[in-house]
Amino acid sequence: EPEVTQTPSHQVTQMGQEVILRCVPISNHLYFYWYRQILGQKVEFLVSFYNNEISEKSEIFDDQFSVERPDGSNFTLKIRSTKLEDSAMYFCASSGARGETQYFGPGTRLLVL
Amino acid sequence: KQEVTQIPAALSVPEGENLVLNCSFTDSAIYNLQWFRQDPGKGLTSLLLIQSSQREQTSGRLNASLDKSSGRSTLYIAASQPGDSATYLCAASFNTDKLIFGTGTRLQVFP
Numbered sequence: 001e002p003e004v005t006q007t008p009s010h011q012v013t014q015m016g017q018e019v020i021l022r023c024v025p026i027s028n029h030l031y032f033y034w035y036r037q038i039l040g041q042k043v044e045f046l047v048s049f050y051n052n053e054i055s056e057k058s059e060i061f062d063d064q065f066s067v068e069r070p071d072g073s074n075f076t077l078k079i080r081s082t083k084l085e086d087s088a089m090y091f092c093a094s095s096g097a098r099g100e101t102q103y104f105g106p107g108t109r110l111l112v113l
Numbered sequence: 114k115q116e117v118t119q120i121p122a123a124l125s126v127p128e129g130e131n132l133v134l135n136c137s138f139t140d141s142a143i144y145n146l147q148w149f150r151q152d153p154g155k156g157l158t159s160l161l162l163i164q165s166s167q168r169e170q171t172s173g174r175l176n177a178s179l180d181k182s183s184g185r186s187t188l189y190i191a192a193s194q195p196g197d198s199a200t201y202l203c204a205a206s207f208n209t210d211k212l213i214f215g216t217g218t219r220l221q222v223f224p
């Protein structure tokens with residue numbers, strides 16, 4: 001069964017460093033999303049992406065964040081200068097069409113020291 | 114402000130019981146609602162999606178209902194098993210694809 005994959009599973013970085021989180025969505029899906037979950041808190045929406053551009057972004061998704069689909073299979077989230085409060089589990093998701101089921105990847109646990 | 118809440122926060126039941134998890138949302142202009150399962154430290158597994166035009170969806174021992182007028186959804190789990198132990202999340206979208214999540218119900222089914 002097709003699934004969303006994410007790499008790395010864990011990443012530890014120093015405050016101020018850049019990180020890139022990678023995702024491979026389900027192959028025929030067209031809509032891509034990033035969410036995050038700070039330990040003990042709700043899952044929060046960050047950004048949605050369709051047709052090579054951002055469809056919607058949350059207040060969390062400020063200038064330090066960017067997304068890219070560099071090729072036909074990968075979808076990346078870049079954090080330019082990480083802060084302690086960026087420590088969270090980051091989930092990528094994809095769906096085949098608007099309003100369809102969003103399938104989530106296993107997540108990348110990011111720890112900023 | 115669009116919000117999703119879930120009660121109870123935690124539930125512990127003996128194996129074999131039928132149970133209901135509740136989810137409520139503040140905006141009746143819901144687009145769709147999705148139920149997920151999350152195991153500790155893991156990702157989200159989609160269980161059921163209910164479109165705004167539907168009243169319920171079923172998958173195996175799971176049945177989810179949607180009542181837009183009262184702002185509620187329920188997830189019914191029949192004949193619960195220890196393997197059902199996990200956190201169950203509901204998430205709603207309103208006019209866009211952005212999912213707004215509840216805080217989840219942590220379910221423990223003991224043998």
